[in-house]
Amino acid sequence: MKKIFISRGMIVGIFIFLGLIIFLTAVFTIGNQQKAFEKTVTIKVIFDDVNGLQPGNNVWLSGVKIGTVKKINFHGNTQVEIIMNIDRAASRHIQRNAMAKISSDGFIGNKIVVIYGGTNEAENINSGDYLQSEKSTGTDDILSTLQKNNINLLAITDNLKIVSEKIKDGKGTLGKLINDPSMSDNIRLALIHLKTAAVSSEQATAKINSLVSRLDNNGTLIHELTTDTSVYANFKNTIARLRTTSETISDFADSLKKTSGSLNKNDNAVGLLLHDKEVASDLKEITKNLNTSSRKLDEDLKALQHNFLLRKYFRKKEKQEKAKQDSSKIKL
Amino acid sequence: MAKDIRMDQQDGQAKTFGDRIMDFFASLFDIYKFIARFCKEAFTAPFEFRETIRQCFNVGYKSLAIITLTGFITGIVFTKQSRPSLSEFGATSWLPSLISIALIRALAPLITALIAAGKIGSNIGAELGSMNVTEQIDAMEVSGTNPFRFLVVSRVLATTFMLPVLMVYAGFIGLMGAFLNVHQNELTSFTTFIHDAFTRISFLDIFASVFKSLAYGFTIGITGCFLGYKASQGTVGVGRAANSTVVASMFLIFIEEMVIVQIVNYMR
Numbered sequence: 001m002k003k004i005f006i007s008r009g010m011i012v013g014i015f016i017f018l019g020l021i022i023f024l025t026a027v028f029t030i031g032n033q034q035k036a037f038e039k040t041v042t043i044k045v046i047f048d049d050v051n052g053l054q055p056g057n058n059v060w061l062s063g064v065k066i067g068t069v070k071k072i073n074f075h076g077n078t079q080v081e082i083i084m085n086i087d088r089a090a091s092r093h094i095q096r097n098a099m100a101k102i103s104s105d106g107f108i109g110n111k112i113v114v115i116y117g118g119t120n121e122a123e124n125i126n127s128g129d130y131l132q133s134e135k136s137t138g139t140d141d142i143l144s145t146l147q148k149n150n151i152n153l154l155a156i157t158d159n160l161k162i163v164s165e166k167i168k169d170g171k172g173t174l175g176k177l178i179n180d181p182s183m184s185d186n187i188r189l190a191l192i193h194l195k196t197a198a199v200s201s202e203q204a205t206a207k208i209n210s211l212v213s214r215l216d217n218n219g220t221l222i223h224e225l226t227t228d229t230s231v232y233a234n235f236k237n238t239i240a241r242l243r244t245t246s247e248t249i250s251d252f253a254d255s256l257k258k259t260s261g262s263l264n265k266n267d268n269a270v271g272l273l274l275h276d277k278e279v280a281s282d283l284k285e286i287t288k289n290l291n292t293s294s295r296k297l298d299e300d301l302k303a304l305q306h307n308f309l310l311r312k313y314f315r316k317k318e319k320q321e322k323a324k325q326d327s328s329k330i331k332l
Numbered sequence: 333m334a335k336d337i338r339m340d341q342q343d344g345q346a347k348t349f350g351d352r353i354m355d356f357f358a359s360l361f362d363i364y365k366f367i368a369r370f371c372k373e374a375f376t377a378p379f380e381f382r383e384t385i386r387q388c389f390n391v392g393y394k395s396l397a398i399i400t401l402t403g404f405i406t407g408i409v410f411t412k413q414s415r416p417s418l419s420e421f422g423a424t425s426w427l428p429s430l431i432s433i434a435l436i437r438a439l440a441p442l443i444t445a446l447i448a449a450g451k452i453g454s455n456i457g458a459e460l461g462s463m464n465v466t467e468q469i470d471a472m473e474v475s476g477t478n479p480f481r482f483l484v485v486s487r488v489l490a491t492t493f494m495l496p497v498l499m500v501y502a503g504f505i506g507l508m509g510a511f512l513n514v515h516q517n518e519l520t521s522f523t524t525f526i527h528d529a530f531t532r533i534s535f536l537d538i539f540a541s542v543f544k545s546l547a548y549g550f551t552i553g554i555t556g557c558f559l560g561y562k563a564s565q566g567t568v569g570v571g572r573a574a575n576s577t578v579v580a581s582m583f584l585i586f587i588e589e590m591v592i593v594q595i596v597n598y599m600r
Contacts, residue, residue: 008389015393019497022504026436026538029530056534 034068040085041127042070045100045113048135050080053102053111059084060103061115066090069113084113095122096129101136366558370488373481380486387490391452392497402447403502406439407431407509415517424518425528431510432529433537440503441541442589445548448495449581453556456487457577460560461570469561484561488553495549496542503541540596547592548585555581 031037034056050072059067067086075081086094095118103114115131125131166172170179177183215222224231265271272279305314347355411431418424460483463469472479511525520528556577563573 008393009385011393012385012388015396016388016497019500023496023500023538023542026500026503026530026533027535029526030533030535030538033527033530034534 039088040067041088041091041125043067043084043086043091043094043125043127043129043131045082045084045131045133046075047080047082047102047133048078049102050082051102051111051136051139053082053113057111057113058105059086059113059115060105061090061093064090066115082113092124094125094131095119096125096131097122098125098131099134100131101134103136362562363554363558366561367554369480370484370554370557373478373485374489378481380482383482383486384489387486388494390455391448391487391490392494395448395451395494395498396501398447398451399444399498399502400505402443403440403505404509406443406502407435407506407511408513410434410439410506411510411513425520427514427518428510428520428525428528429532431514432507433532435503435506435510436533436541437537438589438593440506441499441544441548442585444495444499444502444545445552445585446582448491448498448549449552449585450578452491453552453577453581454574456491456553456556457560457563458570458574460484460487460557461563461573462567464561464563465566465569480561484557487557488550491553491556492546492549495552496545499541499545534600536596536600540592544589544592547588551584551588552577552581555584 028037053069053072055069055071057069058065059069067084067090069082070085071083073081073083094115098115098118100113100115103112104110105112167175167178170176177187214220216226217223225235262268263271263274266275273283304310411427414427414430415424418426418430460469463483469479469483472482507529510529511520511522514520514525515522559573559577559580563569565572
């Protein structure tokens, strides 16, 4: 009987012991997750709106849980003060100029406090310090934006309705394109023409290819230019000379232009001759006088030939010319 | 009081509404006296250690199999039934925390208590009832043994302290069942499951559950002992005591659950 009692006592003891182990494991698991057994520092933030944040919600730094919200108090008339317990080890990574905002771990997840920012130049945060807060986008803001989008979407669909009705009624280019049967025939014809043009262009391309391949044969200029360096050098020299020649021609043309410009002016003799009417009339008069003078001079010279002083000379000259003519006839 | 009720029933006289009200208050006073006597006997020597250990063995160890099975099935079924609702939101990753909240906050203490009420409560009611109707309790008094200390205190202490242990087992086994189902469907690792499961559980939840189990255990023990200790009318009275123990215990458990949840939510 005693043996049975001991056995029962042991079994009950083991039973209770195992139950306690499970219980303590659960307690330590919860404590570990809530950082209940770790040294913490207290940080405070003041928000205008905490969007339903509750004590026990998590605090994240760079996506890592570093603490929990300990307490939420009203601050002043409208603001809310949040007191957070942060793991002391993690607090070394938070600077005094870091910011805090309310966020959520997922679209419909729990509210969390996200600490971000901060520069290395700033001091690390200490227990009791306040962090700056940033107003986060709440569900109401998102819904408000969505409402605006809905209104815009409604306007767009209304416009689309009008456009589709116009198209249905055959108004506008698109409506005619869809509703007018002749348009489809035209498009079909245009496509046939396009097809023909494509065939032609294909043939043209083939010919161009053939031409290019022929140009690339030995002995052709293009081939020599691209392959023979001496031909290329000669060609280059020729081009250089042509450039020099063209420059010379250009200079000559400039000079000619200047000369023609001078001719158009009255400040020189030729320009005066060309453009001054008085000079032209004077010149005409001079020419007329010269004609008259030369005619008279001719008469005078003829008269001189019959003068007794010069008559002998002219006769002698006639005789010499006559003799020259006779000798040339004899030679023939 | 029990003798008066028996006499009324034997005489076949119909009870008026006023009589029933008076009976109810008389029963309340009897229960109060019973609990007060328990408190007095429980904290005064000599203590019935051996009998208490034996009752712990009967209440705790012998109920382990059914509690394990029930907890395991509860975990699997609850997970299976919760998945479609969460998968509509693409939030099946919340299953571990949802199940752990449901199990640890409510299901584990409640299921353990209901199973214990059915198995242990009826056993205590029937056992003490049969001892009472066969006058074994009177014989114990004659032999110099304190029957209240030996029969009632040991059983109530055993149920009070074994229920929390059974609850812890039920919760653990339920979570394991849930893990099997979650792992099968979402391929979640054990570490991730445990981490997620305890994410939303606080010390208040776990201590509230332990407190609830203590209260349920005490309720089952005291109800079974009271109804069994007051049983009469032979074998019919024994059956009635066993049946009444189960019904009254479950009824009281649900009322206590409601009250404790309100208190815990106030403290949360």
